[in-house]
Amino acid sequence: MxxxxxxxxxxxxxxxxxxxxxxxxxxxxxxxxxxxxxxxxxxxxxxxxxxxxxxxxxxxxxxxxxxxxxxxxxxxxxxxxxxxxxxxxxxxxxxxxxxxxxxxxxxxxxxxxxxxxxxxxxxxxxxxxxxxxxxxxxxxxxxxxxxxxxxxxxxxxxxxxxxxxxxxxxxxxxxxxxxxxxxxxxxxxxxxxxxxxxxxxxxxxxxxxxxxxxxxxxxxxxxxxxxxxxxxxxxxxxxxxxxxxxxxxxxxxxxxxxxxxxxxxxxxxxxxxxxxxxxxxxxxxxxxxxxxxxxxxxxxxxxxxxxxxxxxxxxxxxxxxxxxxxxxxxxxxxxxxxxxxxxxxxxxxxxxxxxxxxxxxxxxxxxxxxSPTASPTSSKTASPTASPTTSPTPTSSPTSSPSGTNLSIGAGSDGSSKADGTSYGNVRDGDVATYWSPSGTTGDIAIKWSTAKTISRIIIRESSGAVGAIGSWQVINNDTGAVLKSGSGAGTITFSATSMTKVVFRITSASATPRVGEFETYAS
CATH class of the missing domain: 2.160.20.10 (Single-stranded right-handed beta-helix, Pectin lyase-like)
Incomplete structure (x- = not known):
């Protein structure tokens, strides 16, 4: 205009x-x-x-x-x-x-x-x-x-x-x-x-x-x-x-x-x-x-x-x-x-x-x-999505039983491009058989709320047919862009309690097209 x-x-x-x-x-x-x-x-x-x-x-x-x-x-x-x-x-x-x-x-x-x-x-x-x-x-x-x-x-x-x-x-x-x-x-x-x-x-x-x-x-x-x-x-x-x-x-x-x-x-x-x-x-x-x-x-x-x-x-x-x-x-x-x-x-x-x-x-x-301050001298050869402070660490089994209320139920969801036949809403419907997949092997899936929630734990559950596909990942506070945790593999992920209106699970590498069946979020 x-x-x-x-x-x-x-x-x-x-x-x-x-x-x-x-x-x-x-x-x-x-x-x-x-x-x-x-x-x-x-x-x-x-x-x-x-x-x-x-x-x-x-x-x-x-x-x-x-x-x-x-x-x-x-x-x-x-x-x-x-x-x-x-x-x-x-x-x-x-x-x-x-x-x-x-x-x-x-x-x-x-x-x-x-x-x-x-x-x-x-x-x-x-x-x-x-x-x-x-x-x-x-x-x-x-x-x-x-x-x-x-x-x-x-x-x-x-x-x-x-x-x-x-x-x-x-x-x-x-x-x-x-x-x-x-x-x-x-x-x-x-x-x-x-x-x-x-x-x-x-x-x-x-x-x-x-x-x-x-x-x-x-x-x-x-x-x-x-x-x-x-x-x-x-x-x-x-x-x-x-x-x-x-x-x-x-x-x-x-x-x-x-x-x-x-x-x-x-x-x-x-x-x-x-x-x-x-x-x-x-x-x-x-x-x-x-x-x-x-x-x-x-x-x-x-x-x-x-x-x-x-x-x-x-x-x-x-x-x-x-x-x-x-x-x-x-x-x-x-x-x-x-x-x-x-x-x-x-x-x-x-x-x-x-x-x-x-x-x-x-x-x-x-x-x-x-005059400008000094440049970094080391070569950056790792993936630029790697956390600057936390090395990827394996997570626990995705089938562990949760405690507390899953705050994803009734919340909203969105993400990066999705594969045909999958849906963002499938990660919060309580059914691990339905799932979201990125259009490639990497991408973002997010849970969001109209008012801020304090989150300290998420559980990523893979749907059958792609268990073990998720490689490295980051959990990101979308409100600030801060990386809350990085690691590899699906399962339970814990981090410092953080208030936010949207949490992003970013898959940065995978051995095959991931299938995120459920993205559960908990206060503790």
Missing amino acids: NRPVAWRWFAAAAASVAAAAVGVALPVLQASAATGAATGYATQNGGTTGGAGGQTVRATTGTAIHTALCNRASSSTPIIIEVEGTINHGNTAKVSGSSCNTADGVIELKQISNVTIIGVGGGAIFDQLGIHIRESRNIIIRNVTVRNVKKSGSPTSNGGDAIGMETDVRNVWVDHATLEASGGEAEGFDGLFDMKDNTQYVTLSYSILRNSGRGGLIGSSETDTTNGFVTFHHNLYTNIDSRTPLLRGGIAHIYNNSYVSLNESGINSRAGAKAKVENNYFKDSHDVLGTFYTSAAGTWQASGNILDNVTWSSPGSETNPAGPSMPSTTTVSIPYSYQLDAASCVPSTVSQTAGANKGLLESNGSCSAQ
């Missing part, structure tokens, strides 16, 4: 051309400066280390990036790809190999893991060429510019998204990037930073998003609600019509961002989403927080934000602005540690640190810029 506003981008484009004409010098990032560690939700679910510990290669074309991926020993062999120069359609071709799945006209990170792409030297520019992450895990993208990616007109790439993630993506950190367009949908552009179809544990930090109709979304429709656990911090959004971001379901933590000229709407929490919005600075903008263009409401917890010349719409059937006082409508618990800059200094701090070619400078938490 973005209105054509092509004139807004003319001045910005002209300013960019003028800067180039006078030879504006940009800071140079050398390979030795590529330090820093992931922050936010990207630190959860086993963490995000990219290609740390792997081989480092240099690429000056898109084809060379694809070749580096395809030359690895396997699709999970860690690799750091240093990129310098302009990457475009003319130098980006499909490369084949057993460790990659690439395509022409897009940087394709598909069905792979443990990869870092970082701009070095004079900088890396992806010109009219998007970065597509699909069915992949543990990916880091830093110090790059992605500009003018189109979904219509010529040339097209990545559905018009600068960076797009979809289909079972986990643990992505995008840092010190500049993502920009030259208009909205009418001019052929789509989103700058999109996540859909079960994308989780993502952080966007110290980046610039500008001159676009759409900043980005989490969830492609009101029913695509398996995405979430996304952190946005120390980013600059400027001259954006809407979606900073659009959040459908899931949880987003949005702090210390600078917003300038949000023309139609800003943070749009919809379809049951929860957004924690703290210590941001909003300037010269309209409807910066709320539920817009739908009656499917979302919620937010807002604190410490500064509103500088912000205007608001009147409430309506599909318009629920949070302003002008932005009272909170929910509470959101964050499972990781972080430092908040005062909102008053956010514009200055972000201007010093955000975007590509800024030397990867970060905030020191006290309104000043500093």
